[in-house]
Amino acid sequence: MASIRQSFEIPGKMKTWSFALMGIGIVALIAGFVTKGMSKDHHEQDIFLGTLMYNTIFWTLVCNASMFFLCVTTMAWGGWQQSFRRIPEAISTMVPIFGAITLVVLLYVAFSGSHIYHWTDTVAVANDPILKGKSGFLNIKFFTIWTVLAIVLWSFLGWRMRKLSAQADEAAMDGETGAKFILSNTVRAATFLVWFGLTVGSTVPWLWMMSIDAHWYSTMYSWYNFASTFVAGMSLVALWVIYLKNKGYLEYTNQEHLHDVGKFMFAFSVFWTYLWFSQYMLIWYSNQPEETIYFKHRVQGPYKGIFFLNLIINFICPLLILMKRSAKRNYTLVTFMAVLIIFGHWIDYYQQIMGSISKEHVTMGWLDFGILSLFVGMMIFGVSKALASKPLIPKYHPFLKESIVHHT
Amino acid sequence: MSVKYESQLREPLVYGNKTYHDVTEDIVRPIEAKPSKLWYIGFYISVCLLMFGVYSVYREVTYGIGQWNLNKTIGWGWDITNFVWWVGIGHAGTLISAILLLFRQGWRTGVNRAAEAMTIFAVMCAGQFPIFHMGRVWMAFFVLPYPNSRGPLWVNFNSPLLWDVFAISTYFTVSLLFWYSGLIPDFATVRDRAKTKLRKHLYGVAAFGWTGSTKHWQRHESLSLVLAGLSTPLVLSVHTIVSFDFATSVIPGWHTTIFPPYFVAGAIFSGFAMVQSLMVVVRKVFGLTDYITMGHIEAMNKVIVLTGSIVGIAYLTELFMGWYSQNKYEGYTFWYSRANLFSPYGWSYWGMMACNVLSPQIFWFRKMRRNLFVTFFMSVLVNIGMWFERFVIIVTSIYRDYLPSSWSVYYSPSIWEIGFYLGTFGLFFTCFFLFAKYFPTIAIAEIKYVLKTTGESYKDNMATIEQKQADEFAHEYAH
Numbered sequence: 001m002a003s004i005r006q007s008f009e010i011p012g013k014m015k016t017w018s019f020a021l022m023g024i025g026i027v028a029l030i031a032g033f034v035t036k037g038m039s040k041d042h043h044e045q046d047i048f049l050g051t052l053m054y055n056t057i058f059w060t061l062v063c064n065a066s067m068f069f070l071c072v073t074t075m076a077w078g079g080w081q082q083s084f085r086r087i088p089e090a091i092s093t094m095v096p097i098f099g100a101i102t103l104v105v106l107l108y109v110a111f112s113g114s115h116i117y118h119w120t121d122t123v124a125v126a127n128d129p130i131l132k133g134k135s136g137f138l139n140i141k142f143f144t145i146w147t148v149l150a151i152v153l154w155s156f157l158g159w160r161m162r163k164l165s166a167q168a169d170e171a172a173m174d175g176e177t178g179a180k181f182i183l184s185n186t187v188r189a190a191t192f193l194v195w196f197g198l199t200v201g202s203t204v205p206w207l208w209m210m211s212i213d214a215h216w217y218s219t220m221y222s223w224y225n226f227a228s229t230f231v232a233g234m235s236l237v238a239l240w241v242i243y244l245k246n247k248g249y250l251e252y253t254n255q256e257h258l259h260d261v262g263k264f265m266f267a268f269s270v271f272w273t274y275l276w277f278s279q280y281m282l283i284w285y286s287n288q289p290e291e292t293i294y295f296k297h298r299v300q301g302p303y304k305g306i307f308f309l310n311l312i313i314n315f316i317c318p319l320l321i322l323m324k325r326s327a328k329r330n331y332t333l334v335t336f337m338a339v340l341i342i343f344g345h346w347i348d349y350y351q352q353i354m355g356s357i358s359k360e361h362v363t364m365g366w367l368d369f370g371i372l373s374l375f376v377g378m379m380i381f382g383v384s385k386a387l388a389s390k391p392l393i394p395k396y397h398p399f400l401k402e403s404i405v406h407h408t
Numbered sequence: 409m410s411v412k413y414e415s416q417l418r419e420p421l422v423y424g425n426k427t428y429h430d431v432t433e434d435i436v437r438p439i440e441a442k443p444s445k446l447w448y449i450g451f452y453i454s455v456c457l458l459m460f461g462v463y464s465v466y467r468e469v470t471y472g473i474g475q476w477n478l479n480k481t482i483g484w485g486w487d488i489t490n491f492v493w494w495v496g497i498g499h500a501g502t503l504i505s506a507i508l509l510l511f512r513q514g515w516r517t518g519v520n521r522a523a524e525a526m527t528i529f530a531v532m533c534a535g536q537f538p539i540f541h542m543g544r545v546w547m548a549f550f551v552l553p554y555p556n557s558r559g560p561l562w563v564n565f566n567s568p569l570l571w572d573v574f575a576i577s578t579y580f581t582v583s584l585l586f587w588y589s590g591l592i593p594d595f596a597t598v599r600d601r602a603k604t605k606l607r608k609h610l611y612g613v614a615a616f617g618w619t620g621s622t623k624h625w626q627r628h629e630s631l632s633l634v635l636a637g638l639s640t641p642l643v644l645s646v647h648t649i650v651s652f653d654f655a656t657s658v659i660p661g662w663h664t665t666i667f668p669p670y671f672v673a674g675a676i677f678s679g680f681a682m683v684q685s686l687m688v689v690v691r692k693v694f695g696l697t698d699y700i701t702m703g704h705i706e707a708m709n710k711v712i713v714l715t716g717s718i719v720g721i722a723y724l725t726e727l728f729m730g731w732y733s734q735n736k737y738e739g740y741t742f743w744y745s746r747a748n749l750f751s752p753y754g755w756s757y758w759g760m761m762a763c764n765v766l767s768p769q770i771f772w773f774r775k776m777r778r779n780l781f782v783t784f785f786m787s788v789l790v791n792i793g794m795w796f797e798r799f800v801i802i803v804t805s806i807y808r809d810y811l812p813s814s815w816s817v818y819y820s821p822s823i824w825e826i827g828f829y830l831g832t833f834g835l836f837f838t839c840f841f842l843f844a845k846y847f848p849t850i851a852i853a854e855i856k857y858v859l860k861t862t863g864e865s866y867k868d869n870m871a872t873i874e875q876k877q878a879d880e881f882a883h884e885y886a887h
Binding site: 223 | 414417655664724729731734772873
């Protein structure tokens with residue numbers, strides 16, 4: 001009987017790559033800070049901060065989507081994901097790290113008097129009845145408390161899920177312990193999901209992102225952002241599954257599981273498009289200036305190219321490429337699509353945040369890719385560390401055998 | 409090696425030591441037996457309601473829309489509320505058959521047949537309202553876009569109301585095909601057991617000459633998959649387009665971007681509640697408790713608490729945006745016309761909140777999810793709440809117009825409006841009683857498909873597998 005490889009050894013090459021990416025990122029960060037961050041021009045400063053903002057927020061939410069996936073499948077009593085559940089677990093360990101960076105960046109933006117959050121400008125608020133009216137929600141105190149709470153609780157509740165999962169490495173469970181184990185899993189997952197709904201599903205995207213256009217509002221905004229980060233999060237899971245498979249790990253995971261992850265990537269790309277369309281079409285159709293202003297420069301102005309690129313990458317490509325069964329079972333194609341989808345939603349975050357900060361011109365350039373590389377490097381480094389610290393397969397998990405016999 | 413295995417921690421989906429034959433016997437028995445007294449009573453009540461509905465509609469068609477208490481300001485009242493309510497209910501069936509199929513939820517096999525039937529009947533009921541709301545119903549065919557002799561009179565392709573015509577008729581067609589194609593093998597089963605010639609002939613025609621050959625099954629499976637694929641986007645599109653009827657407008661309380669997914673969640677919510685109301689009764693009356701188990705009821709209650717909470721987030725989101733937008737019209741609609749309990753229709757908003765958001769939270773508790781009385785009570789409550797939701801959206805948004813001079817007086821429906829609504833209940837239940845009597849209420853073939861994985865006695869045999877270590881099991885499975 002062939003034994004399974006439980007401990008992941010981080011290949012030297014991977015370490016080198018992650019360091020190289022982080023190195024490039026740090027150089028870009030410093031260069032960006034010197035050329036833009038310290039610039040006398042407010043606009044340049046905002047671009048620097050905005051670039052940090054959309055990257056930190058994007059990567060925090062994408063990694064948090066892994067924990068969301070685990071909690072949702074736990075609540076649904078899913079069996080199929082057990083053979084690779086350690087991957088989303090490992091990805092979710094990045095939430096406290098990326099979350100802390102997000103916290104620093106957002107609080108700096110809010111407290112530094114930068115122009116990004118217009119509602120932090122007390123003089124402007126005093127002279128603007130709309131902002132004044134909103135100040136019960138858009139104020140620095142609430143912003144700080146809620147941001148800290150959101151990040152701390154995502155990290156804490158996610159940590160509790162992972163901690164419980166470690167029990168499945170220890171000893172075989174009989175029926176009773178197994179049932180208890182599943183019950184505590186569902187309770188912890190439910191707690192996470194409730195908090196997730198109150199933050200990612202509603203308040204957090206309003207506070208962090210929608211408030212950049214301080215007058216503008218859309219009830220769909222948060223759900224749209226959830227869909228965006230969830231589909232990117234599933235793609236990230238797919239990438240790590242394929243990587244580990246190629247390295248000969250995850251013996252119980254096969255094309256059948258990948259196929260299902262691929263279905264999530266396909267289905268939620270379509271779901272994202274559905275929300276995109278619903279938000280856009282309704283605003284376009286009713287044509288009210290206070291709402292269309294958000295899309296004006298995105299559709300007709302400098303962001304036109306990015307606006308349509310967003311749709312092509314995140315809708316047309318997954319629709320056409322991932323629809324076929326064989327595509328979702330093909331490692332190379334899924335890898336390609338996963339990279340594309342993550343990139344596509346990163347672009348979506350770019351246009352959502354930078355499109356509001358720098359309305360006159362598109363600033364995409366070396367700084368964006370540099371900071372992206374910093375985050376990708378950190379993600380690779382952190383996730384590989386987390387993977388190496390735990391057995392790769394929860395071998396006593398009561399549903400593991402279902403995952404072994406899983407087929408689509 | 410093909411292994412029939414699932415964790416012992418999961419409850420069986422079929423109780424009792426059933427064989428394939430037992431499954432057929434149990435499900436076909438109600439069709440072959442004479443209907444009970446209870447069935448007749450229920451059926452006659454339904455037919456009476458239907459007749460009252462027909463008379464109410466007759467009044468409306470003959471004397472005009474003035475038979476209803478709609479007015480210039482409240483142009484949409486009970487009729488459109490009822491339309492949206494019924495369409496919403498018609499969502500559970502297809503969700504169960506298509507989306508839960510994709511999510512591989514085995515428990516769907518116990519309830520999918522009845523839920524799909526319910527879907528079809530609910531959509532039929534829904535369709536009556538916009539048709540008769542047209543007033544001159546004999547002109548209803550004007551909604552069909554075809555080259556005609558009416559000169560430039562053509563449908564308005566920019567109108568979401570027209571999209572509704574397409575969306576709902578497509579949904580109805582695909583749901584009907586899906587439901588019927590699943591029925592074919594079961595009709596053949598009933599045909600093969602038939603004792604009278606007429607019965608054999610009728611079920612034979614219905615079964616389209618099904619022989620159960622491998623080729624038939626193969627085609628049947630492919631067809632099911634294609635229809636499931638077509639149905640999945642339809643589950644979302646129908647209520648999305650219904651929500652567009654409101655959200656494309658510039659009416660405060662209607663124009664909000666979250667409407668499409670929020671309507672879909674609400675539709676699934678109410679659909680499941682209706683399935684619960686029916687199933688809790690059907691399983692008892694027809695003695696199908698081995699097939700529609702407490703596990704099934706519990707799973708549906710979980711869907712109810714999930715969708716109820718999603719709807720809750722949506723309610724709070726739009727209420728919040730009513731304030732956050734600092735748009736005084738939105739603010740007035742949400743915070744005065746709705747959330748203020750003492751405004752004319754405030755009661756309906758709080759009724760909606762209580763029934764749809766607060767009360768389903770009781771299903772966080774396992775004991776409550778598995779209590780039949782609570783389940784039935786809650787399912788009725790949710791449907792009342794979902795009716796209120798549509799009433800709140802429609803009436804509280806329009807009764808006070810932008811122009812205070814056109815503000816409406818308090819709207820309450822006329823007897824013929826109520827009669828029309830009751831009539832659709834009659835239609836729905838008449839159809840459902842006939843369905844329950846003449847059709848297999850549970851998909852026989854699909855239960856047989858899951859029997860050996862999830863049947864109680866088969867699960868007992870898996871105990872040996874359960875003892876094995878994962879690596880040992882994986883090794884055996886691989887060889």
